Amino acid sequence: MTEVISHLSQGELEVTGRLVDASNATLYAQCTLDESSMAVIYKPVAGERPLWDFTDGNLAQREYAAYVISEMGEFHVVPPTVLRDGPFGIGMVQQWIDIDESIDLAQFYRTDSPQLRKMALFDAVINNTDRKIGHLLPITSDRVLGCDHGVTFHEEDKLRTVLWQWADKPLSDLEIEQLTALELAIKGSNEELLALITENELNALLARINSLLQSGTFPSPSDEWPAVPWPPF
Secondary structure (H helix, E strand, C coil), rough: HHHHHHHHHHCCEEEECCCCCCCCCCEEEEEEEECCCEEEEEEEEEHCCCEEEECCCHHHHHHHHHHHHHHHCCCCCCCCCCEECCCCCEEEECCCCCCCCCCCCHHHHHCCHHHHHHHHHHHHHHHHCCCHHHEEEEEEECCECCCCCCCCCCCCCCCCCCCCCCCCEECCCCHHHHHHHHHHHCCHHHHHHHHCCCCCHHHHHHHHHHHHHHEEEEECCCCCCCCCCCCCC
């Protein structure tokens, strides 16, 4: 993992394409270091579309913050991600993930896969407002990553996801231990996180973790806003 992060941080970026279905500028690129090339996704801040409920020019930082929390909380569900300069300015650079195309996502996302359960808990922690089916990256049925974490960490509860299989289900002892350790780790990393999200959002992050620990259950869909993103894929 350290070698991948070093490659993403130090390699030379060459943009070779664009994902045209993405709402923000999402560029496909090659990141070359010492004659070794890695396929990556590059999302420059300059290509972000303004959103009414999120700070302008901050989606790349949220993508990186999601990676930080994924690693800090030992979820390991976000591909290696860095913030760095590139051909179109500062942005998020993330390792491209080749998925197992034999897996039918339209069926898989409905299963009780432990990997999807881990993703559902991670999304509850980061307050993901946009967990679509197409944002799931199954490498195998036993290894699933997720992408597109720009609209996360809002201080208001805005969880929107297709992964509601575990709504109101009890957290396991291991999940409670995981969240307890994450809460402590976040409190010791305030400075790093405050460079990425606001103080109110950091406090809300801790409050969500505390709420999960207090309830001992996965969250349930809200009746105050759509619980599933649209379109769901």
